[in-house]
Structures are given as structure tokens and as C-alpha cells.
Amino acid sequence: MEDKNYQRLLKMSFAGVYPHYLTKVEKKGRTKEEVDHIIHWLTGYGAKTLQQHLDNKTNFEDFFTQATINPNASKITGVICGYRVEDIEVPLMQQIRYLDKLVDELAKGKAMEKILRE
Template structure:
């Protein structure tokens, strides 16, 4: 396993969540939209997401407890210089799925496109 990946997996979701919000809000998007993306991707709801934030769940456990949406395979494209569909490490791929969806939100994409409807 790549040591950089291990560092990412140990990071708490709560420490990164404000960055997702800031990125979206800077572009005129809302916390509700960020949360909707997270709910769609992970199967969490407002209560379970808040529990992960309060418990400072690391990314490894955040995704281990998630029920990923059946359409995640439709998330394609480049994020951080990597094609998300080609990332072999499943956990890193899941982290990058979330990065990609938040990036699309910040770029002004419509929610139905982001949520692969």
C-alpha cells in the first residue's frame, strides 16, 4: 500500500468536510448540495453523517460503513491527476469519487448530472 494512501485513510472525514463545504460555497453552491452528494454516494443520512463527523471517523471506516450507490461506476474523469475509474486501490477510488463529485458541484454542474441520474 502506498504510504500516502495510508495517511489519507487515517484522516478524519470531519477534518476534510469543511474543505468540501468551502469549495462548494465559494462557487455559490450550498451545504445541502454537498450533503446530498455525500448521502447519494455513501447511503448515509443527516443523522449518520453527523455521527461520523462527531466521532471523527477516519476515511477508511467512513467508507467501510457506507453503502455505495450502485451507479458509482458511472463516475469517471480525472481528479488530482488520476482517472477515477482506473484507480486500483478501492478505498482510494472511493475517496476520489467524493473529491470528483464535489469538484463537479463547484464547477457548476447540475445536481442530476452529478448524481448520475
Template sequence: MKNERVYKMSFAGVYPHYITKAEIKGRTKEEVDIIIRWLTGYTQDQLQQVLDNKTNFEDFFAQAPALNPNVSKITGVICGYRVEEIEEPLMQKIRYLDKLIDELAKGKSMEKILRE
């Protein structure tokens, strides 16, 4: 049930927190958007539409054009869980995004964050 609440949360409601976390550490909204687009395959216009429509996380990932084929390279701990071991597919995708934003805030280069 706890996960269900997260899935129904508006992506637009959490998005400003991603930006704030990045900007506090000297990173930019543009970098946050690049990460989101890299992970999901959304274009900038599609991302803006998701935000305008207040799409929830469940639909955000269900409607994503294409999850990046390199997501398996996203490893490590976020919120006390190893992202590569999370069994619930939707929660794993949400945590992938959390992990990438966390890496941005910690000062990693965009090349490393985007697994290039």
C-alpha cells in the first residue's frame, strides 16, 4: 500500500524538489531535464506536457517512450536500498531517477551520470 501512494503522486509535485536538490549544489534545471529525458526517452515538449497534466508516477513511466537501455548500469544505494535489487519494476524506475538526481547533486559529471 505504501508503494501505491508513491505511484499515485504527481510527478509535477516532485519535480521541483529534484530541481531544488540540484540547484542547491550548483547544478541546473536543464541538467535535471537531460537526466529525465535520458532515462525515459521523453522529449522536452513531452516532459512539459507531463508536468502540465500533473501525470502521476505510474503513468509517467508507463507512458515513457523508451526506458534507456543502459539503466542496468545504474547501481548503488538510494534510500537504503540497492537500486539493482529492487524487485518491483515501477519502484525500481522511480529509484533509478532518484539515484541519478542524487549523483547530479553530489557533483558527478554528466558523462558519468548518463553512463557514457
């Protein structure tokens, strides 16, 4: 990814993108609770901490740097935004794309057990 675009993405507010995740899945009959469950699974954040990040408009860099990424996240594979997530070399970018991929799978109707790599 081009450095300028990468830096712009890192500074983007997670709270600014979160509603887009919700819109994407709700159009397909999925719920906010399911999106939050995915975020909790990936980041280790509880409901209160997630809400604090949303309220504080935490940027993506801080959101993922402060997270405890699930060890099973490395099982997330596939293409999102034109990139194969398992081949992304920059860990922070890979984590951002992991979340994009999980939300995409939820919107496509995949079972929660499969999304969470259980």
C-alpha cells in the first residue's frame, strides 16, 4: 500500500468507519451485536472499552495498537480491498484488513462460528 494512503488510514477515526460496518451488515439482515462480537473477538475489547474508543474517536492506529489481537486471527484468509490478508506484511494494516474481512464475511451470511474461526 502506498505510504501516503497508509498514513491517512491510520489517522482515520474508528468511530467514523464503524457506522459503515453497521450499515453494510444490517442491509444483509445481520446486527450491531454481531459486529460488536466480531470486534470483541478480534481485539479483546469489552463493550465498555469499545464504546470508549467510539466516544473518543480513537484513530485506527491507536485502536489496533492498544488491542490484544486474538491468536486465531492468523487463520483469517482471503481477499479484501484487493489484498490477500494473509500476505499483508505490515502488521497494523493486516489487523485493519482482518476486521474488514470479518465484517465482509458477516455481511455475506457466513455463520458466526466460521467467522470466528472456531
